[in-house]
Amino acid sequence: MFSIYGESGRIFKGAMEDLWRIEALRAVTRTRxxxxxxxxxxxxxxxxxxxxxxxxxxxxxxxxxxxxxxxxPPRHPLTRVADVMSRGATTVTQELTVLQAWQMLGSAGLGQAPVINAQGELVGLLTRAELLNLERLPQPDAPSLVWRALLMQPVSAVMLSPVPAVSEDIDLRRVARVLLDTRLPGLPVVAEEGQVTGFISRSDILRAVVHDPPLDLWS
Known part of the structure; x- marks a missing residue:
């Protein structure tokens, strides 16, 4: 099951084909x-x-x-998100500053992290690409106070929201299709109540493709 979460909670739950009927999702899509x-x-x-x-x-x-x-060699079909996802994903809270979140991503060696609220529910996705968006950054010769103001913003001001999410039983091919359509680096994996249980990234899928011994990705 696919879902879409924003700051007000879950705003959609349904099949992949219905994702594109949600107008709010177009804000995070990167290409046709x-x-x-x-x-x-x-x-x-x-x-x-x-x-x-x-x-x-x-x-x-x-x-x-x-x-x-x-x-x-024995082959083990990989068909679901649960087969390749990264569990225990690093998350950031929406109240953190941009500087704090940037430091967390850097220390963990991550390019993105799900954003959660005080109740631990998914509200968005923070990516390095969005933090480095040239339209958001001040000019190089801008006063230091301008740069400080940017770094002191809350994560909620720069995160992608609403954001698609998946459950662990979703077919991997459908996840790959959504990643191609949105050009997102990955999708948060959530439980029924909206709690983040992990993350599935392009790297997770590629790692499964090149895994040794060979694996049948699709049964």
Missing amino acids: RLEAQQTTPAVSAVTGHEAPPPRTLAGAALSAYAQASGGP
């Missing part, structure tokens, strides 16, 4: 939605039937390895 592309299977000029997909060098190497080792 990608339309699914239909591909036509190749047809063999000799047999007139659908041709098998070309065998890649990587595929041939994996096949040779499997034969030499007595069989393919």
Whole structure:
């Protein structure tokens, strides 16, 4: 299940296809939605039937390895957010200053963090990209007081809100589609009550793709 959370709480809960009907979500989208592309299977000029997909060098190497080792390594299908998400995600509260939040992201080596209110409920998403938005930053020669005022702003003034969120049982392909459509670095993972239980990022999905031994991403 997908949700959208803002400072007033959850404003949407439903399927991925209905996300784009919520006007408030357009504030965090970065680009035009990608339309699914239909591909036509190749047809063999000799047999007139659908041709098998070309065998890649990587595929041939994996096949040779499997034969030499007595069989393919065990594969574990990854289909849900819960399979690849990062649990215990670092969060920031909306009352923190921009400077404090920046220091937290830096010390944790993170590019983003869900923003929560005093009750621990999701209200937004803070990203380094948004903190470094040129439209938000003062001019380089601006007085130091201007820069100080920026750094002393509360996180709520610079966070992305409302923000999409997902539950742990969502199909990974649907999450990947939303990340492509919004160009967000990831999505908070929330429980039914809006409490943040983790985070799923592009890096989490890519890490699953390159994991060794090979994994079947889609069952």
